[in-house]
Amino acid sequence: GAVVSQHPSWVICKSGTSVKIECRSLDFQATTMFWYRQFPKQSLMLMATSNEGSKATYEQGVEKDKFLINHASLTLSTLTVTSAHPEDSSFYICSGQEGTQYFGPGTRLLVL
Amino acid sequence: GQSLEQPSEVTAVEGAIVQINCTYQTSGFYGLSWYQQHDGGAPTFLSYNALDGLEETGRFSSFLSRSDSYGYLLLQELQMKDSASYFCAVNTGGFKTIFGAGTRLFVKA
Numbered sequence: 001g002a003v004v005s006q007h008p009s010w011v012i013c014k015s016g017t018s019v020k021i022e023c024r025s026l027d028f029q030a031t032t033m034f035w036y037r038q039f040p041k042q043s044l045m046l047m048a049t050s051n052e053g054s055k056a057t058y059e060q061g062v063e064k065d066k067f068l069i070n071h072a073s074l075t076l077s078t079l080t081v082t083s084a085h086p087e088d089s090s091f092y093i094c095s096g097q098e099g100t101q102y103f104g105p106g107t108r109l110l111v112l
Numbered sequence: 113g114q115s116l117e118q119p120s121e122v123t124a125v126e127g128a129i130v131q132i133n134c135t136y137q138t139s140g141f142y143g144l145s146w147y148q149q150h151d152g153g154a155p156t157f158l159s160y161n162a163l164d165g166l167e168e169t170g171r172f173s174s175f176l177s178r179s180d181s182y183g184y185l186l187l188q189e190l191q192m193k194d195s196a197s198y199f200c201a202v203n204t205g206g207f208k209t210i211f212g213a214g215t216r217l218f219v220k221a
Contacts, residue, residue, distance in 0.1 A: 032207050043199060043213045044155065093154050097207055100145055106154040 002028045004096050006104035013084055014112055020080045021107045023094030029074035030096035035067075038091045038106075050077040084111040114138045116212035118200055123218045124190055132185045132215045134200035142203040144176050144183045149214070150196045158185070158198075187217075195219045 003026040013019050023033055031052050036044040048069055049057040056069035068080040081088055089111045095101040116136045124130040134144065143162040147155035159167055161176035161183060173186040187194055197214040204210055 034207075034209075041216075044211045046208070046210075049207065100157055100160050101201075101209055102157065103147075103154045 002026075002096065002098045002102040004030075004094065004102050004104040006094055006107050008107060009105060010108040010110075012110045012112065015085055016083055018080055018082045019084055019109060020078055021092055021094075021109075023077045023079070023096075023104050025075045025096040025098075025102075028096065028098045030077075030098070031074060032097050033071060033077040034095045034097070034101065035069065035077070035079050036093045036095070038093060044093065047079075052077075081109065084109070086111045114204070114210055116200055116202060116210060118198075118212040118215045120213065121216045121218070123220065125220050126190055126192060128190050129186065129188045130190060130217065132187075132198050132200075132217070134183050134185075134212055136181050136183075136200070136202050136212075138202050138204050138210060140205040141178065141181075142205050144174070145201045145203065145209070146172075146174050146185045147199045147201060147211075148196050149199065155199060190219050192219050192221065 005024045007022045033050040035047045037047050038044050046059050047062045050069045050071040052071045058064045071077040091106050091108050093106040095103045118134045145160045146158040148158050149155045159174040161174050166175045171188045176183040197216050199214045200212045201209050
């Protein structure tokens with residue numbers, strides 16, 4: 001299957017700082033990538049659809065000014081959590097679509 | 113609204129067979145997928161059904177009935193390593209996928 005990587009795998013930051021998470025498709029080109037958030041023992045919640053060369057499409061209730069998404073190439077999408085707060089602590093997972101969705105390994109964010 | 117319903121927990125013993133059901137109500141339907149997620153890990157793809165019927169992949173099989181808006185994942189010859197959460201997901205079109213809440217499977221010795 002297709003391979004998607006994420007970096008970093010985990011990050012701890014202070015409240016008020018910004019954190020950037022990278023998502024790469026390693027062996028396929030992903031015109032569209034997806035960003036999910038998952039809280040403990042809960043399902044994956046789609047945050048936004050990242051489109052190469054255009055603006056991301058955000059789900060209802062997700063602040064686009066807080067969660068900045070850039071999809072500058074066919075293999076790279078980035079999610080920046082701006083002015084992070086403790087309630088942003090979560091597991092962030094990206095995926096790329098090639099037939100079905102292939103998920104990255106996830107990034108665990110802890111905001112202190 | 114759009115929803116996927118699946119049991120929250122299932123417990124079974126090693127070597128047994130377990131079936132995890134999923135019913136869905138979505139505005140669009142292009143296929144039903146199943147994913148496995150171990151604690152602390154990311155979801156991994158298991159199977160996909162776009163048409164009615166049974167798809168078999170080793171110990172895992174998945175079934176879909178579009179007329180009933182229903183599908184299931186069947187796990188045979190259960191092993192301890194199968195203890196994980198299993199999510200059904202519907203491709204509603206336009207690259208959009210909606211996930212169920214997940215079923216935690218506990219496999220006992």
